[in-house]
Amino acid sequence: MTKITGILVQKKGPIGVLMTSEGYFVRVLLTGKNHILGQEILGLKYPSLIQGMAAASVLVVVLIGIWSKFLISPAAAYVALDINPSVELAVNKSGTVIKASGLNEDGMALLEKVTPKKMEIYQAVEMLLKEAVNCNYLNDNNNIVLATVIPSTKNQTVVDQDKLESTVQISVAEIPAPIKVVTESATKQDHRLAEAKGLSVGRYLIYQGSSQKGGKINLDELKTKGLGELEKEKGIEIQQYLPHPKAKAKVGIKVMPSSGSQEFQFKEKMNQEKYPNKNLPPGQLMKQESGKSSVNWRVLPNHPVNKEIQSRGDDRDEGKLKETRENDNQKRRDDRRQSHMDNKKSKDKEQRPAQPNAQKKERKEQEKEQKEKEKKIKDQKKNEQKEIRR
């Protein structure tokens, strides 16, 4: 907005028309009060409709941007990870992490090393766990991962508990020590109460459970010690204290040689032989093998992903069936060839394997003879008619 001085020629509310000393008539926004027509006045140049529209559109775009950043993505769910470092991730509707906060010292230290913000929740969990393994938070002594999902409203499926569990297990699989993975779901109220006590939700639930069952665990202990340590010291099973846990029993999570995986390894080898340069684009790999690319693949027992692989193994059995079928077909073809050769060698032999063909030929010949006969008859008739005319 530029300031313009001129003589006020017309006044309508806050908008006036000025005549400048150069003879330019402008519509302006009047500043101040008590203007009299004919006075020399300082006015703010009134933006034209087009300028106004442009400004408005820019404003709308900016507002939408801000809106989408702050208003559209309130946390749709929280995921609390407890190893010893307790970390809480806020997840928006589309499943990306919008906020990560460490709930104890270790958690904060962990978050200083990695920033899971703006990542997919499962990827973020995987990354956090790997970092935890690297920093030796997860080891023989401290071997429990408690993942708690807190949806902000009921029946929300932003973070799938099973999928979360599987990702945790996959990312934990590197460690030789058996890791116990416990997943838990909690309500928003629990989240609030836990926040009030300065605990992560998982730990708060444990604390609640323990206080109901006799109170073995102190608040301070909960705050400072790792879950695995607690379990060992107190001789308890953590899932007993949780209201509705989904705990996998202690399982060694290693690359398990199973029937399915053998098949898979075989395939992998085949792939390596076929495509020595693995620089193929992922899409191509997907095409060549209708599964995932086989890099970094681990198979877990009793696991949805594993089940899939097993089911894929079943598919391969079908493939085997197909192979046997093909083999049969080839055998048949060979037989035919042989028999054909035999025919040529021994035409006189009565037992012909290719009888139907011969029969067909005979039929055709017979038909031809018949046609010729008919033709002859017709010709004769024609000739007779011609003679009669003469």
Next chain:
Amino acid sequence: MTLEQYTALYLNQARNGDANVRENILEQAKPFIQGVCVKYCNRCLEWGRDEELSVGLMAFNEAIDRFEEAKKIPFLGFARIVIKSRLSDYFRKESRHRHQPLEYQIADNAPMHHETAQAWEIYLHEAEMRERQEEVLEFQKELSQYGISVSELVDASPKHRDSRENLISVASILVEKDLLMEHLLRTGRLPVKELALVSGLHRKTIEKGRRYIIAMALLLNHRDRFIYLFSYLKLTGWSERKEGSNND
């Protein structure tokens, strides 16, 4: 030379005591004074017959002395205010002192006291405001006679200075040619064809700026009526000359 230019040129000289120049200015301003007086009295006035005109002339003379450029009032506007106020004074005295001897009236012309000077200042300010407002309203009325509203004028006035100056030059040409101006005043239509010939601009540019040209032509033509508006425009060039004369 128009009256504005003349006064602008010689006003300072007259104020510095050059009696001849002052006489010349008064002589030049006579038609202006007559116009103002006639308008104020609403009847026909003649030099040598009507006393109102001599009152006006004296007022104009007073205006030359009292004029201050710092107030940013065009001199003629100021003079008009002074003439009108003196005329109203004159009529009031006439009705009050109709039967009193002349000596009393002479006493009225005694030098002004401080209070009256202050009152005069206030009066001048108010009168100026009123006159300005009246003038603008009159200009609007004049425009509406040609079917032009102020908001239309805003839309019609070119945004670029050169194109604006082109149109203004067309308007000034129009005012100079009496025949064309008369045509405009009589019919309310712009003689586009003739103007295109005279100014050398394309017919369409003139037609596009029709409203603006008409408005400017009216302002230039009735410069006696629209003193404030006209004096505000720098386009006339006399204001620049006036500055030059000040430097002398």
